[in-house]
Amino acid sequence: MTKKVLIVLSEYGYWGEELIGPLSQFDERGYDVVFATPNGRRAHALPPSLDPDFIDPPLGRSVVSAEVAKLVREVEESTRLDNPISLADWYPTxxxxxxxxxxxxLEAYNRQVGDKLDEQIAEYDAILIVGGSGPIVDLANNGRVHDLILAFLRSGKVIGAECYGVACLAFARDWEHRQSIIAGKHVTGHCKEYDYKDGTGFLNTDFNMGPPPYPLEYILRDATGPDGEYHGNFGHEISVVVDYPFVTGRSTPDSFRTGEKMIAVLEDGLRRYGW
Structure with a gap:
């Protein structure tokens, strides 16, 4: 049976390779891919992620190859992202x-995000939260995104996240006990050494936030708690961690590997990798 993946994108900009890496892997396997955004607006790639001449300040080199830039432009110029599911229209907050x-x-809300949402996602095998700076704005602390992740978790489905999209996993938690769903788990995500000192920007606004509003590494270290662990793998070219049902990728260079490992979890039963 064909696998089906729901990909959640920010309306304030995603990093091109962090979509193209997993998406190209899913396409090669013939997966059915559906896109969603918080309000149903079309997502767009952050301009630096389309520019091979852009020098990433923390790494001191280009992080965009000409080949990847071409693939991102092909998706951007297509109609593929034109009509995403609106999470705001799908279920209440x-x-x-x-x-x-x-x-x-509250009773009506619980009916919608409980059994009904579980039924609605039954056709999907996995969810992926794509990274970039945009998720800081409209995904990380989005209650609907949290409810969607919790529904996939309840259903035992694969949950992937990259870069600052991993913040959604740290903040997703049951309303009653409020413990992060990654407590006791092993994850990776944007490490402190990769954070900008200035220039964290977003689409649909001219605002330069300067550095990111929070160091994701510190949040992930706290969220995983004493029985789990955050793996930054700074100094290693690739950092992807599988601790079922979670598949997490650190940043841009890890995108293709993230897709590969999500497929390995879905098709080969992979349960642990990278730690």
């Missing part, structure tokens, strides 16, 4: 406790 008739609204 948790009501404020201050709202009128809060209990009835």
């Amino acid at each position: 948790r009501p404020y406790t201050s709202e009128d008739d809060y209990l009835r609204k």
Whole structure:
């Protein structure tokens, strides 16, 4: 049976290779790929991720090959990303406790994001959260994204995330006990050495945030807790970690390997890799 993957993209910019790496792997295997964004707006690649002449400040070299830039442009110029699922239209967000008739609204919310959402994602085999700076804005602390990840987790499905998309895993947690779903797990993600000192930018705004608003490495170290571990693998060209059901990729160079390992989990039963 053909595998089906849901790919979640930021509306404030994704890093081109972090989409193309896994997507090209899924396409080669004939997977059915569906895209989603927070509000149903088309996602676009961050301009530096299309530019082979862009020098990444922390690494001091280009991180975009001409071949990858070409692949990203082909997707950008196609209609493939034109009509993503809108998470805002798919299911509700948790009501404020201050709202009128809060209990009835909470019951309705729980019906939508419980059994009903589980049924809606039954056709999917995996989810992937693509990285870049955009997820900092509209994915990392997005309650709907968290609920979607929790639904995949409840259903025992594969959950992939790259770069700053891994923040979604750290922040996704059950409302009652509020422990991160990656507590006790092994993950990788954007390490402190790779963070910009300045120039963290986004699409649809001229705002330069300077450095990232939070060091993802520190959050992942805390979220995994004493029984898990964050693996930055700084100094190693590739950092991809599989601790089932999670497949995490550190940053741009790890994108193709992330796709490969998601496929290995789906097709070959891989449960552990990279630690």
